[in-house]
Amino acid sequence: MHNSIKVFIKKIMKKFNKQIVIFIVFTLFSNFTYAEKAEKDEPVYHVVLIWLKTYRNEMRINKIINASKELKNIPGVLEVSTGKVLRSARVIVDDTFDVSVIIKFASKEYLKDYLVHPIHVKIANEVIKPLANKILIYDTILVE
Numbered sequence: 001m002h003n004s005i006k007v008f009i010k011k012i013m014k015k016f017n018k019q020i021v022i023f024i025v026f027t028l029f030s031n032f033t034y035a036e037k038a039e040k041d042e043p044v045y046h047v048v049l050i051w052l053k054t055y056r057n058e059m060r061i062n063k064i065i066n067a068s069k070e071l072k073n074i075p076g077v078l079e080v081s082t083g084k085v086l087r088s089a090r091v092i093v094d095d096t097f098d099v100s101v102i103i104k105f106a107s108k109e110y111l112k113d114y115l116v117h118p119i120h121v122k123i124a125n126e127v128i129k130p131l132a133n134k135i136l137i138y139d140t141i142l143v144e
Contacts (some may be wrong), residue, residue: 042141044108048101060131061099067127068101071136074117076110078104105121111139117136 052060065082072080081102088095105111112121127134 004021013015028131041107044105044111045140045142046103046105046114046121047138047140049134049138050099050101050128051096052098052131053133054131064099064101064128064131067123068118070123071101071103071114074119076104076106076112076113081103097134108141110144140141 033053050064054060061084068080069084071077079102081104083100085095085097085100103114105114
């Protein structure tokens with residue numbers, strides 16, 4: 001009987017350990033999947049700052065602003081905001097750029113699709129790049 005109890009206890013321990021391992025793996029996998037899904041579903045902001053070849057040229061600034069309105073027609077684009085630099089006397093503020101374009105996407109997946117979308121490619125290559133001396137882009141997810 002002593003051997004049968006040992007075998008029984010080993011079986012229970014093996015089963016118990018398997019259950020713990022299954023529980024831990026399931027918990028970790030569930031949390032990872034949830035975090036990954038939450039990140040995919042977060043709105044993404046694509047901030048584009050443009051320095052023109054011709055400094056502060058209003059006609060060229062307006063050309064970029066008007067062309068950027070077309071970006072609203074790309075799937076996953078929730079908002080497109082454009083603007084001109086706000087000059088500042090504060091040393092910490094970089095007010096050397098000429099025009100900004102801020103695009104809000106439904107998720108990072110839509111941002112990826114946007115980068116190769118024909119409307120974006122056309123505006124980038126035919127309007128912005130020929131007028132720009134420098135372009136800086138920041139992609140961010142807001143934390144509330």
